[in-house]
Amino acid sequence: xxxxxxxxxxxxxxxxxxxxxxxxxxxxxxxxxxxxxxxxxxxxxxxxxxxxxxxxxxxxxxxxxxxxxxxxxxxxxxxxxxxxxxxxxxxxxxxxxxxxxxxxxxxxxxxxxxxxxxxxxxxxxxxxxxxxxxxxxxxxxxxxxxxxx
Numbered sequence: 001x002x003x004x005x006x007x008x009x010x011x012x013x014x015x016x017x018x019x020x021x022x023x024x025x026x027x028x029x030x031x032x033x034x035x036x037x038x039x040x041x042x043x044x045x046x047x048x049x050x051x052x053x054x055x056x057x058x059x060x061x062x063x064x065x066x067x068x069x070x071x072x073x074x075x076x077x078x079x080x081x082x083x084x085x086x087x088x089x090x091x092x093x094x095x096x097x098x099x100x101x102x103x104x105x106x107x108x109x110x111x112x113x114x115x116x117x118x119x120x121x122x123x124x125x126x127x128x129x130x131x132x133x134x135x136x137x138x139x140x141x142x143x144x145x146x147x148x149x
Contacts, residue, residue, distance in 0.1 A: 006092060007082040009099050010047070011074060012106055012130040014040050018071045036146065039128055042098045044068075047077075050084060050091050103127035105144070109137035122146045 017040030051060035063076040085092040103122055109115040112135065120129050122145070129144040 001096065003082050003085040003092070006085050006095060006099070007078060008108070008132065009104075009106070010043055010081060010095055011078055012108075012132040013043055013099060013128050015071065015130060015132065017041065017044070018068055021068045036128060039098060039101060043095065046091075046094050046098060047081065050088070051080065054080075099128070105129040107131045107142075109133040109139055111135040111137065113137045115139045116141055118142045120144045 013036075017037050020037070021041075021044060048061070048064060051064050054060040060080050063073075063080060066073050067077045085095065103124055104127060105120045105122060106128070107115055107118060107120075107130075109131065110133075113133075115131060115133070115137065116139075120143070122129060124146075127146060129146060131139050131142060131144075133139045
């Protein structure tokens, strides 16, 4: 898996939990799904630990905190993450292991794509579901469920 694909998967996995990292913590896990929350939390911790090792005077860590505070400012984190994935094979392997810990169901919508009225259902009680939109993509009325029945 190339660095851009892994970066995209990591950012997609983080997206649903980032708003909850700075305040509500595990109490909010039920809203996004326990498994999705736990996977995102593991990814975040791995990234936070690796960013803290950067010899940049804390810029990477500050960018990550800014992303947690405002998910709309993901660009710096995404660029730094992709560079580290390319240059640090052990870090890339750690992220791959976390990402591939369960079934993956992802819709990528780019440019002017429309993603509407899709249903994703995972009955294995763990895994990841996400929709990542960029450009002028329109995403609406989609349903994602991870359950045991």
